Amino acid sequence: MYRPQMPLWKRILMGTAMVIATIWLIFPFYWAVITSLKKPADVFKLSFIPFLQFQPTLDNWRTELTLRTREVFGGLSNSFIIAVSAAAIALVIGTLAGYGLARFRYHRWKNKDIAMWILSQRFLPPAATVIPFFLMMRKLGLVDTRLGLIIVNVTFTIPFTVMILRDAFGELPIELEESALVDGCSPFQTLIWIALPLVAPALGSAAIISFAFTWNEFLFAFILTYSRATPMTVVIAGTQDTQGVQFWYVSTRMLMAVIPPTILAMAIQRYIVRGLTLGAVKG
Amino acid sequence: MARKPADRDRSRIFFIAPAVLWLLAFTLFPLLYSLYLSLHGSRFLRVTHFVGLENYRMVLADYRFWQAFRVTLIFVAVGVTATTVLGLLLALLFNHPIRGIRVFRTLSTIPLFTAPVAIGYLCMIIFYEEGGPINNFLLTLGMNGINWISDPFWAKVAVAFADTWQWTPFAFLVLLAALQAVPDELYEAAALDTVSSWQTFVHITLPMIRPALVTVILLRTVEAFKIFDIAFSLTNGGPGLATRTLTFNVYTTGLRDQNLGEATAIAFLLVILMLSVTFVFFRIYRSQYE
Structure with a gap:
């Protein structure tokens, strides 16, 4: 980075801008x-600071985590199983295709x-x-099954895994793989034993991006599932019942839904730009 | 490579086959099936007989389609412009070695990885008209609250706001990465020539980040055409039809009203709209691969 001397006022301005932007994000x-953490009666008051402005309570969390276990833990475990399986399948398919595109x-x-054809899936x-x-899915008997949603989400995340891994393999020096081929490895063995360990960070990022996109998917999940899956x-959408929206419960569920993918995403800072632009911009 | 070409010929196809077959089965086939459905009538979610372009005629004569068409274009135009401009400004502002930039960059990935449907509910709590923080704040300032959810105009603002909040970090992160890839020598040379900072921006920075900028705008456009989750959770498409996008109409027509033909016709018109955009996308974008 080019570093001209920054005057004090500029640094103060920038500091202020960063504080505002951070508040905006958070x-x-x-x-x-x-x-x-609020009692229903406190929810509609403009109060920000627990203990000082309102008496916090864990009642909402307790209700959600002890009385509504079927909905909440069912939802979390479905999300988890669907996202992990979809990411795993998309990763296998993406590794093979990425290697093929980079090396043959x-x-x-x-x-x-x-x-381009694989990429165009994202544009549909x-x-x-x-x-x-x-x-x-109805014909196949896969409505309201996890398998149905796994298939859907593999389809949506294949472009990410293919493009991320194609770039990762493409950046490896080819000599190692060539010598493995000379030594009699098949292309498949070369991929598994030589190339794959070298692209571990890209594999991790591709897996996390697939996991997060699957975890966050709503339209198909809403249409293809109604109770078991x-x-x-x-x-979260189901918190809206006949008594109107119960914000205190919505918030707990929302936080539970938001935490896993966001925490994982923080682990792959280096790959986020490249991953989300499907390799077009190298971060 | 050392292997005989014929040998590799046979094996290399197995690498690419799973991805290609998967997308044939779960993207191309549904798309063709969709085309088939759009040319047929249906009853109770069952296909009846061939009707030609009748479904398209019905859809194009339906004011709800044109309303959703307009709403979609508004969200695309506002969302893409707002996220790109805000993201570019933030990226330019923070393209300096300042304290806290790493933390800020990490924090800004959070909205990108938050489920849009959750963002819709987050914003619903914040925009709530009777006792939400924004309206309460306006009241303490002595102003009237705004009907964020029940007024057609403000409901659009609320949805566009939520969408912009989610996607601005995308533009910011991508453009910051592009800015940081601009070689220092260029800026140093410009500084030696005592060029104004505006000129530096126009003649050096902008051309250097142009590919990234194009990528941001086009990927953002593609995503904006898909808006459904936020409009569903924040305003449920309302009030009336005020925030119903084309995707929303596909859902209501196809699965609520169970009119498969018209729903798939709407979906196909959306695809055509997107194809015209992605056509431009491919022409510009292609040069960036390879």
């Missing part, structure tokens, strides 16, 4: 946290065309396939 979550040359279809609005998916996103 405020909604902070508000959700304190709402989840395809003729009937050019590598570029295959990559999910609404375009939601109706046929619903009918297909409902993931957390659908459970």
Whole structure:
């Protein structure tokens, strides 16, 4: 970075801007946290600081975690199982395709065309396939099953895993793999024993991005599940009952839904830009 | 590589096959099925007979379609502009070795990895008209509260706000990465020539980050066309049809009203709209791969 001397006023201005931007980022979550700690009577008052402005309570959390275990833990475990399985399958498919695109040359279809075709999945609005998916899943008996949602989400996250791993393999020096091939390894063995361990960070990032996108998916989950397989996103939406929206419960559920993917995402800072732009911008 | 070409020929196809087959089965097939459905009538979620373009005719004559069309375009235009401009400003502002930038960068990934449906509910709590923090704050200032959810205009503002809040960090992170990749020598040379900072921006910074900027705008546009979750959770498409996007209409027509033909026709019109955008996308974007 180019570092000209920054005058004091500029540094103060920048510090202020950063504080404002941070509050802007954090405020909604902070508000959700304190709402989840408020008694229903306190929710609609403008009070920010627990103990000073209102008496915090763990009642909402207790109700959610002890009385509504079926909904909450069911939702969390469904989300978890669906997201982990979808990420695992997308990772296997993405590793193979990423390696293929980085290391071989395809003729009937050019590598570029295959990559673009895979990428174009991300550009298709999910609404375009939601109706046929619903009918297909009904025919296959996969409505309200985790397997149904796993299939959906693998489809949505394949472009991420393929592009991230294609770039990661492409950046490896090819000599190691060539010598393994000379030594009689098959291309598949070369991938598994030589190349794969070297792209571990990219594998981790691809897995986390797939996990997070699956965890956060709502449209298909909402349409394809209604009781046994409902993931957390659908459970949040279900807090809205006949008594109107109970903000104190919504907040607890929302926080439970938000924490896993965001914590994981913080672990892959280096890959976020590259991952989210599908490799177009190297971060 | 050392292997015989014919040998590799056979094995290399297995690397690419799972991805290609998966997308054929779960993207291309549903898309074609969707096309088929849009040309047929249906009753109780069952396909009846071929009706040609009748579904499209019905959809295009329906004011609800045009309303959703307008709402979608508004969200795309506002969302893309707001996130790109805000993200660029933040990136330019924080493209300095200042304390706390690492923490800030880490924090700014949070909205990106938060479920949009959760953001909708977060914002619903904040925008709540009777006792939400914003309106309470306005009241303490002696102003009237704003009807964030029940007024057609402000409901759109609320949804666009939530969407912008989620995606501004995306623009910020990508553009910051691009800015940091600009070689220092360029700025040093400009500083030696005592060029004004505006000129430096226009003639050096902007051309250097142009590919990243294009990427941000186009990826953001693609995502904005998909808006559903936030509008569903924050305003439930309302008041009336004020925040119903095209995706929302596909859902209501297809699964609430169980009209498969018209729902898939709407979906296809959305695809055509997107295709025209992605066509531009591919033409510009392609040069950035390879």
